[in-house]
Amino acid sequence: MRLLVTGGAGYVGSVSARTLMAAGHDVVVLDDLSRGHRAAVPDGAELIECNLLDLDSLTTALSGGFDGVLHCAAFALVGESVSQPELYWRNNITGSLNLLDAMRANGVKSLVFSSTCACYGEPEVVPIAEDCPTRPVNPYGESKLAVDRMITAEAAAHGLGAISLRYFNVAGASGPCGEDHEPETHLIPNILRAAQGRLTHVSIFGTDYPTPDGTAVRDYIHVEDLALAHQLALEKTTPGEHRILNLGNGNGFSVREVIEAARRVTGLEIPVVEAPRREGDPPMLVAASAKIRAELGWEPKHPELDSMIADAWAFATARPGGYSEPPAA
Numbered sequence: 001m002r003l004l005v006t007g008g009a010g011y012v013g014s015v016s017a018r019t020l021m022a023a024g025h026d027v028v029v030l031d032d033l034s035r036g037h038r039a040a041v042p043d044g045a046e047l048i049e050c051n052l053l054d055l056d057s058l059t060t061a062l063s064g065g066f067d068g069v070l071h072c073a074a075f076a077l078v079g080e081s082v083s084q085p086e087l088y089w090r091n092n093i094t095g096s097l098n099l100l101d102a103m104r105a106n107g108v109k110s111l112v113f114s115s116t117c118a119c120y121g122e123p124e125v126v127p128i129a130e131d132c133p134t135r136p137v138n139p140y141g142e143s144k145l146a147v148d149r150m151i152t153a154e155a156a157a158h159g160l161g162a163i164s165l166r167y168f169n170v171a172g173a174s175g176p177c178g179e180d181h182e183p184e185t186h187l188i189p190n191i192l193r194a195a196q197g198r199l200t201h202v203s204i205f206g207t208d209y210p211t212p213d214g215t216a217v218r219d220y221i222h223v224e225d226l227a228l229a230h231q232l233a234l235e236k237t238t239p240g241e242h243r244i245l246n247l248g249n250g251n252g253f254s255v256r257e258v259i260e261a262a263r264r265v266t267g268l269e270i271p272v273v274e275a276p277r278r279e280g281d282p283p284m285l286v287a288a289s290a291k292i293r294a295e296l297g298w299e300p301k302h303p304e305l306d307s308m309i310a311d312a313w314a315f316a317t318a319r320p321g322g323y324s325e326p327p328a329a
């Protein structure tokens with residue numbers, strides 16, 4: 001298939017683009033490079049520099065005879081969405097509406113959307129299944145839920161075939177593509193920065209959660225397994241149907257367990273400081289993964305936390321300054 005990957009210069013988008021190309025698809029990346037990195041765009045993929053708010057350019061970009069779109073381009077920082085919600089309404093919601101308009105104008109009939117478990121907010125029941133009530137607790141989650149609803153209506157009204165994948169915690173790296181955000185707020189990259197001495201320590205946000213060791217529990221999924229799910233989803237959309245699938249392994253690891261795994265993998269001490277809870281962080285987010293396994297035939301190949309951290313460590317070691325600096329010799 002000929003596929004457009006929006007946000008293909010970002011972490012998930014770049015790994016997904018590589019995976020799609022390896023599976024034989026023809027991939028064009030569309031990214032405004034505001035948060036993505038030119039160096040992350042896979043070799044052999046054309047890059048169209050375009051912002052989703054520029055509807056005319058977007059419509060032109062989509063005129064290239066595409067069979068489908070993988071839509072990863074979005075702002076994705078919870079804290080920023082609380083302090084500057086307008087960025088999230090405009091970029092994530094208006095940007096996605098523009099994308100649907102441009103797809104419709106060009107007769108592009110298939111979409112896979114990067115959604116998030118933040119749509120569920122603070123669930124009462126864990127593991128979280130797809131029929132869990134959607135009650136986002138921040139504008140980031142609200143913006144993704146709004147787009148999910150937009151896609152449902154688009155499928156019903158205009159015959160789009162779509163699948164939303166609601167991600168849990170993405171981790172690891174894939175060859176030359178890894179996680180490089182500035183500022184970095186995610187646990188595993190920050191642990192590895194502490195291991196490298198780029199941070200004095202990693203903070204543990206909250207030690208009084210109602211979890212076995214008092215720290216928050218998350219479902220970490222290897223970015224290559226996530227990318228594989230995107231490939232399977234793009235190959236399985238059905239016209240007029242919007243399916244929503246949770247994408248996690250179904251295993252939870254606490255912050256302390258992740259730090260222990262990183263000490264094992266790196267062989268380094270990794271200083272930690274216990275800190276108060278971070279606002280808006282639920283105690284436990286773990287996916288029910290039965291639906292995606294049944295409907296897409298998806299099976300994670302790297303469910304072990306140590307292998308995710310080992311791959312993230314390889315990327316952090318190869319690119320100690322991220323994409324903005326040359327790789328280590």
Ligand code: UDP
Nearest residue numbers: 185186187188190203204205216255278281
């Ligand atoms: N966390 C932490 N220290 C950090 C970053 C994150 O203790 O430096 C915790 C955070 O409070 C959450 C978990 O690690 O419970 C995963 O956070 P992350 O930001 O990686 O992903 P999120 O679950 O917020 O999407």
